[in-house]
Amino acid sequence: MRRNLPLALAFILGFVMIFQYFIPHPLSQKFYDIFIQQWLIIISIFFYILSWRSFVLYHTNKIRRKKEGWWASIVAIVSFLFMALAGIITKKGYIFNQMYNYVYAPLQATMFSLLAFFVASAAFRAFRARNLEATLLLIAATIVMLGRVSVGSYIWKGLPDFVEWILEYPNMAAQRGIRIGVGLGMIATSLKIILGIERTYLGGGD
Amino acid sequence: MRFFEKILKIDRRWIFLIVGIVVIIPLIFPIGMPVLTTPPVRSLYNYVDKLQGTGKAVMLVTDFDPSTMPELLPMACAILRHCFAKKIPVYLYGGLYSAYVGMAEMALEKTLPDFPDLQYGKDYIFLGYVPGVSLVILGMGGSISGTFNTDYYGNKLDTLPLNKMVDNYKNIGIVIDLSGSASPETWVIYGYQRFGVRIGVGTTAVSAAQYYPMLQTGQFVGMLGGLKGAAEYEQLIKKAGIPTGRLEATIGMDAQSFVHIFLIFIIILGNIAFLITKKRKV
Amino acid sequence: MFMIIMFSLYPPFNVRASDKPNDGGGSILIKWDKVEDTLLAGYEIFILEEGMEDYEQYDYVPAIYNTYEAEGLKNNVNYRFKIRSLGKDGSYSDFSVPTEPVKCYPQFFKLNKLNTFFAIFIYLFILVYFTKKARGEHLFIRRIAGLDHLEEAVGRATEMGKPMLYVPGISTLSDIATLAALNILKPVAKKAAEYDTPLIVPNYDPMVNIVSQEVVKEAYTEAGRPDAFKRENVFFLCDSQFAYAAGVDGIMVREKPATNLLIGMFYAESLLLAETGNMTGAIQIAGTDAVAQLPFFVAACDYTIMGEELYAASAYLSREPKLVGSLKAQDLSKMILMGFIIIGSILMLGFNWDIIIKLFGTV
Numbered sequence: 046m047r048r049n050l051p052l053a054l055a056f057i058l059g060f061v062m063i064f065q066y067f068i069p070h071p072l073s074q075k076f077y078d079i080f081i082q083q084w085l086i087i088i089s090i091f092f093y094i095l096s097w098r099s100f101v102l103y104h105t106n107k108i109r110r111k112k113e114g115w116w117a118s119i120v121a122i123v124s125f126l127f128m129a130l131a132g133i134i135t136k137k138g139y140i141f142n143q144m145y146n147y148v149y150a151p152l153q154a155t156m157f158s159l160l161a162f163f164v165a166s167a168a169f170r171a172f173r174a175r176n177l178e179a180t181l182l183l184i185a186a187t188i189v190m191l192g193r194v195s196v197g198s199y200i201w202k203g204l205p206d207f208v209e210w211i212l213e214y215p216n217m218a219a220q221r222g223i224r225i226g227v228g229l230g231m232i233a234t235s236l237k238i239i240l241g242i243e244r245t246y247l248g249g250g251d
Numbered sequence: 252m253r254f255f256e257k258i259l260k261i262d263r264r265w266i267f268l269i270v271g272i273v274v275i276i277p278l279i280f281p282i283g284m285p286v287l288t289t290p291p292v293r294s295l296y297n298y299v300d301k302l303q304g305t306g307k308a309v310m311l312v313t314d315f316d317p318s319t320m321p322e323l324l325p326m327a328c329a330i331l332r333h334c335f336a337k338k339i340p341v342y343l344y345g346g347l348y349s350a351y352v353g354m355a356e357m358a359l360e361k362t363l364p365d366f367p368d369l370q371y372g373k374d375y376i377f378l379g380y381v382p383g384v385s386l387v388i389l390g391m392g393g394s395i396s397g398t399f400n401t402d403y404y405g406n407k408l409d410t411l412p413l414n415k416m417v418d419n420y421k422n423i424g425i426v427i428d429l430s431g432s433a434s435p436e437t438w439v440i441y442g443y444q445r446f447g448v449r450i451g452v453g454t455t456a457v458s459a460a461q462y463y464p465m466l467q468t469g470q471f472v473g474m475l476g477g478l479k480g481a482a483e484y485e486q487l488i489k490k491a492g493i494p495t496g497r498l499e500a501t502i503g504m505d506a507q508s509f510v511h512i513f514l515i516f517i518i519i520l521g522n523i524a525f526l527i528t529k530k531r532k533v
Numbered sequence: 534m535f536m537i538i539m540f541s542l543y544p545p546f547n548v549r550a551s552d553k554p555n556d557g558g559g560s561i562l563i564k565w566d567k568v569e570d571t572l573l574a575g576y577e578i579f580i581l582e583e584g585m586e587d588y589e590q591y592d593y594v595p596a597i598y599n600t601y602e603a604e605g606l607k608n609n610v611n612y613r614f615k616i617r618s619l620g621k622d623g624s625y626s627d628f629s630v631p632t633e634p635v636k637c638y639p640q641f642f643k644l645n646k647l648n649t650f651f652a653i654f655i656y657l658f659i660l661v662y663f664t665k666k667a668r669g670e671h672l673f674i675r676r677i678a679g680l681d682h683l684e685e686a687v688g689r690a691t692e693m694g695k696p697m698l699y700v701p702g703i704s705t706l707s708d709i710a711t712l713a714a715l716n717i718l719k720p721v722a723k724k725a726a727e728y729d730t731p732l733i734v735p736n737y738d739p740m741v742n743i744v745s746q747e748v749v750k751e752a753y754t755e756a757g758r759p760d761a762f763k764r765e766n767v768f769f770l771c772d773s774q775f776a777y778a779a780g781v782d783g784i785m786v787r788e789k790p791a792t793n794l795l796i797g798m799f800y801a802e803s804l805l806l807a808e809t810g811n812m813t814g815a816i817q818i819a820g821t822d823a824v825a826q827l828p829f830f831v832a833a834c835d836y837t838i839m840g841e842e843l844y845a846a847s848a849y850l851s852r853e854p855k856l857v858g859s860l861k862a863q864d865l866s867k868m869i870l871m872g873f874i875i876i877g878s879i880l881m882l883g884f885n886w887d888i889i890i891k892l893f894g895t896v
Contacts (some may be wrong), residue, residue, distance in 0.1 A: 057317040063653065066646075067642055067643050067646055067650055068642060068651075068718040069555055069556050069557045069641075069642075069643055070557055070558075070639045070640065070641055071557045071558060071639055073557075074557055078386065079742065082383065082385075082386050086382065089739070089740065091741045092739035092742075092743060093739045095739065095742075095743055096736075096739030096742050096743070096769035097276055097769075098769045099742060099769040100768070100770070100771070102765065102768075103765055103768040103769075103770075106765050107587070107630060113395065113535060113787050114783065114787050117336055117783070120591050126431045129893075132436070133457050141298075142353075146353065149317065150317035151317070151775075152317075152775070153317035153318040153320075153773075153774075153775050153776075154317045154318055154320055155322075156318060156775035156776075156778060156779055156802075156805065157318035157319065157801060158321075159805055160801065160814045161270060161274065161805055162266070162270050162271070162831075163267050163512075163629070163804050163805060163809075163833075164804060164810065165270045165510075165514055166263040166266050166267065167267060167269070167804060167807075167808050167811075167829065167832040167833045168514055168517070168518055169261075169263075169514075169517045169518060169521050169830065170263075170521075170811075170833075171523070171831070171832035171833065172282065172518045172521070172527045172832070173521065173522055174522050174525070181829040183518065183522070184517075184606060187515055187518065190511045190513075190514060190515060190542065191371070191511065191515065193456070193477075193479055194284075194479065194504060194506055194508035194511045195284030195285055195287075195505070195508050196284065196285055196512060198285065198287050198509070199284075203350070205289065206768070209289055209290065212460060212463055213463055213467065216460055216463060217463045217464050219469060219825060220460065220463065220464055221257050221464050222463055223462070223823070223824050223839075223840045224365065224866065225821045225867070225870060226840050227824075227840045227841055227868055229841065229863050229866055229870075230822070230840070230841035230843070230844035230863060231709040231822075231844070232653075232656060232711045232844070233660065233844060233859055233860075233863045233866075234712060234844045234861065235709060236656070236657060236660055236711060236859075237660075237856070237859050238712065240660075240661075240663065241499070241710075242855045242859060242874045243716065243847060243856070245374070245715060245716040245718075245748065245847060247747075261810070305595055316774075317799070318774065318775050318801065318888075350773075393604070393605070419604075421592075421602075421604075432800060433799060455801070457801065457825050457826075458825050458872070460824075460825065461824050461825050
């Protein structure tokens, strides 16, 4: 029962949703709006409650056992409570906006800006002409990097157009190929889940 | 020989330091390198430009958070300036997720001072956030006031002159989605495929490559890719005599140019060192 | 009088209305022949609902259009439309001949997507066929380097006495890549249980967190080590992209796992995770179907599972006949699609026949 009920639900609802997509009747759309979109929002709130519990337990455990970096857990819990209360009590008022604009936004931007440094070190380490494929990757990357900035047009006027050609033809061909493969893989995985062939997501044994 | 071996084993922190210097100097001392316009950007610019006088509005969606702000906020500002200068009505939509509304507010704060004659409710409306993602896109196909009810400031949309004229995709000339994630595809699926509203996209440089197939099939009218895309749009509005503000993307392109040159230099140096040490071992 | 007749606007001709097909009702499509006149600004559309006495103005469209979709109408009610041209100087033409009465009603099937419907069931048939066929015979799967080295990666962590880190991506359960990541998590967790290697799984999404806790717990139970499962090692970290990246980077730097498995859907934080892991000296296996992130993983990780190889992982690792059969179905479908692309390209380029394009069209 513990295994069969979820499998049966996945099977029935999976095929119901496949048919729902092809039925434009308002009843079908209403079914989708209420039972899928709205129920999803409602159910996800319960998952959030369980996950907040997991979050708090993880950090309080770290604090209690004085694991390395336990002070960061205090910051995490205090920040979590502060922002939650600021949002609930002030209803996106002044304090919440200030914290968003002057703490959250700069922190996000800072983390993203680390990518500039990491790209440099990763490129230095990885772009080696070890074999033919690596050499082609290296040459294409160099051309695109030059062509996508102002300097490229100084070196050769036609370089930006050549880079657009690379992006519009070889790049697009590869992207399309990968997308088709990924699309088929998604369909296959979805059908396997609906048919009960793939069961790992249930968490239990076979 | 030992020099090349040292190069291969260089502590990455030296690379970080040089990247930091190479980025900071052009930002402090801008050079002003020219930015050439590419077809995807020109295509989007021309489409927006042609909406002048048609009565159709532009919906600008800020589907990005502070992490991608350096690339996408200049795009938002440039497009807003273009629309405001040409008196093209604008719906500024704060994005499919709640974290993105602040970005729309920032874009308005940066652009409004240069257009003091604009009237809120007539020339532009700022929609806030409503949960639902695809439901919101679908809902706006029927009625924007039905989906949002009020704007970001709490005004009833029914009372605003612009919304009385527009109110759904029929009178929206283009939806321009600025995003660092996969939301442009969501707009194509639920907006373009379902209602036929044209979609333009502004995205990070990393994501731009994957949207070329959709650009080629016409699902996107045009595309701004990364900081360069933003810089190109800034240059186009500058050429049209529109107030541009600080040209943040164009200034940033100087730094990006030098970083790219440095990257190419260290890649070539690394390869030389690699080949020489490899030969030695053989 | 003659001058007035010469220079007045003409109304549009051949105005016809029909129910919009393949929709949920409430919409009528109106088409007309364009008026070729430089003085034309646009068209005003008037509607007469059954039971109304007179036409009412409904909408206005600029001159470039010759179609219009009237929406928000009542189903099974007769409507008639008529249009007049509007000049740039504010003058009007006469009205067009009104359309015949037309009703709109909801359809029960999107006929324009019939090809998609059949394609799903053809694919389903192929899937079931190969799934059954796989029971009887051995089906070949090519080597996937990243998956081959999973066991080696787990062994390395055991030898070094360090934990393993498994990052299931930053997407939700509705993303197939996340489900694929959870499929790989189970055999990895089982190996970790067998070798008594700590496994840390920080999660981005609350639902994924709950499911991954169950998956890991079951894996430990199947390995005969339910006592070794620690719930605090499989936890919800946060659902903010870069905060999550910062948190995982912190775990990498503090716990110094010997093996990092970055499998699932990733966005811009992919290089932050991979490069930090590289800095700590861990062996890294990454797998994603996010095309934009693949170059970063290829550059920073030891092995990368690309695109659809991720979906093949559960079949590859378990070698279960049903799952291997589904892989073969995928391959055959891809070959069929390739055939259509080649034939369609030849027909279009050589003979200007768009029959294949029309076959796959859904608009």
